[in-house]
Amino acid sequence: MSIMDFFKRKSSGDVAKDRLKLLLISDRANCTPQIMELIKNDIIQVISKYMEIDAEGLDIQITQTESEGRNGSVPALYANIPIKDLKHSKVN
Amino acid sequence: MSEVIVITSGKGGVGKTTTTANVGTGLAMLNKKVILIDTDIGLRNLDVVMGLENRIVYNLVDVVEGSCRIKQALIKDKRYPNLYLLPSAQTRDKTSVSPEQMKKLIEELREDFDYIILDCPAGIEQGFKNAIAGADRAIIVTTPEVSAIRDADRIIGLLEANELKRMDLIVNRLRMDMVKRGDMMSIDDVVDILAINLIGAVPDDENIVISTNQGEPLVGNDSLAGKAFLNICYRITGEEVPLLNLGENNNIWNKLASLFKKN
Known part of the structure; x- marks a missing residue:
């Protein structure tokens, strides 16, 4: 392990917090x-x-x-959808 | 006016019974008239933590079934005459009591006590439903661990659905040395995640084990945990007490201790 890895390593407390945040979002939303x-x-x-x-x-x-x-405060579904190209709508 | 508080957590082994014993004893020290009810039918434990296991004659199920009068089942504490315990039954199960019966029992007790404190069993089944049925407010006990906090969050959701008026959080078994190293979630982390009011934080203290061995709650003594529990009692009664500094003293002693260990 390099010295940089050592400095970048997340503390286990932060890992726990991040895991919990994700876990509770799906628990609360009842959404797997x-x-x-x-x-x-x-x-x-x-x-x-x-x-x-x-x-x-x-x-x-x-x-x-x-x-x-x-x-x-309520749960919300957030979607970030990058658009590549806006198609021209076809005129029928 | 009496207040009914349920001590709950979801996960087992986080310190519900220890908290119930210490909060109850602490409130009695503040001259309140207090009754502790062990609702963990089949897994009775509050009596041993209180050191009253040899005095049990009747229990919660006897009272609910009408086999005895309430007063006959109440056990007076060894040290505080204004503190009582209603023990749970050891040879029955959670279905022996219904939420309606608990509500009725609590209504009867309200006349005689300032605080009615219910020690809730682990889990979210019948025992939990019985324990929260008659409660005005809840104290949720958790430890700074992923599993305990996840369960606490589930419990908070269920309590909200049952429209409890007030919920407060105790973060138990904190190890400030680990929090400082970044290897344990801090009080702020836990409060941030669960988003309910913090009513106290209790350090991981070996004195708790000693006091449980002896059957005498340590609330109010010189240990950090004893001070933390007494502060929680003040806050329950509505007094504002600043949060105990769990870190500094502890750390100096730890450093000193580690110095001596090296030599």
Whole structure:
């Protein structure tokens, strides 16, 4: 292990915190990684009908967002979809 | 006005029973009239932590089934005359009591006590449902570990769904030396993740083991854990007490100790 690796190494406390954050998002949403993958594929299919997107760069996650609901915070599905090219809509 | 507090955690072994014993004893030290109810039917433990295991005649199930009057089943504490224990049954199971029966029992006890503290069993099944049924507020105990925090989060969700008025968090078994090294999540990390009010943090203290061995809660004594638990009791009664410094003293002693070890 090089010296740089030593400095870059994350402390185990931070690893635990990061793991927990991801874990709780899926726990709270009752949403498994498998379901997230299915949602992602469906989104790609639907959006691809209208524009060319970067499927590799697509990122979806469930996060918290402010709302007037209980405790002012609710889960939200966040999708970041890079567009490669806007197709010109066909005129029928 | 009496207040009913359930001490819960989801995961087992994080310190619910120890917390119940110390919080109950601490509140009694502050001259409150307190009853502790062990709702862990089949796995009775609060009696041994309190050192009252030899005085049990009747238990929670006897009271609920009407085999005895409430007063007959209550055990007076060794040290504080205003502290009582209602022990759980050891030879029955969680289905021996229903949430409705718990609610009724608690309503009867409200007249006589300032604080009714329920020691909740681990898990989210019937025993948990019984324990939270009559509670006004909850104290969630967790340790700075992934598994305990995950379970605490699940419990918080279930308590919210049951519309408990208030939830507070105790972070138990902190090891400040490990937190400083970055090898344990800090109090702030845990509070950040669970997003509920922190009512206290308790260090991992070998005095806890000693006090459990002896059957005498350590709340209020000179140990760090004893001070931390007493502070929690003050906060339960509504007093504002600054968070105990768990790090500095400990660290100096650790450093000194490690110096001597090397020689």
